[in-house]
Amino acid sequence: MKREPKYILGTLLYQLIKELPADSSLLPLLGRTESTTTIGGLEELITAVSKDKRVYLLVDALDESDEESLGYILPPLKRLAQIGRLLVTSRDISPISRSFEDAQSIVVGSTDVQDDIRKFVDRRINSPTPEESPLNVRDATLRKEVADTLVKDAHGMYGKFSDVDRSLD
Numbered sequence: 747m748k749r750e751p752k753y754i755l756g757t758l759l760y761q762l763i764k765e766l767p768a769d770s771s772l773l774p775l776l777g778r779t780e781s782t783t784t785i786g787g788l789e790e791l792i793t794a795v796s797k798d799k800r801v802y803l804l805v806d807a808l809d810e811s812d813e814e815s816l817g818y819i820l821p822p823l824k825r826l827a828q829i830g831r832l833l834v835t836s837r838d839i840s841p842i843s844r845s846f847e848d849a850q851s852i853v854v855g856s857t858d859v860q861d862d863i864r865k866f867v868d869r870r871i872n873s874p875t876p877e878e879s880p881l882n883v884r885d886a887t888l889r890k891e892v893a894d895t896l897v898k899d900a901h902g903m904y905g906k907f908s909d910v911d912r913s914l915d
Contacts, residue, residue: 749810749812751811751819752783754805755788755792755819756782758805759795762792762796763776785819785822789825801830801831802832802833803831804832804835805834816841824845824846827849832849834846838853867892871892871893
């Protein structure tokens, strides 16, 4: 459910409207039920709320959406990228890469983060903080094998960033 297009756009809208003043002229628009139940309506509301503001939109792990959902969410995200700043994180998969081929991209490969992952995994296995659940692996060889596997199988991510300067500084 969290990767469904309406949920993604609805979450972006929710975060934007939390910042609206109580007397905002946009509140009646937000009250129209049809605006919040369709992808087009949500896109329209995000655009209206973002107008004349510097807005940063972040969509993390977009690649976790199924192919059908990507077909619905990529067009509005591409349009929203034209009116503000959009950061999409994802593994490098074709539909997402094609949709944002003109955007700046940052590739974070597994070699870029292996040391950080190693430190995190070692700490969680060997000496977790009181807030963390310990991974009770008593066998040292098994602990090392688990850590090595997690680090080895960690894959990087691919970030696309659209930076449209609308001169609002």
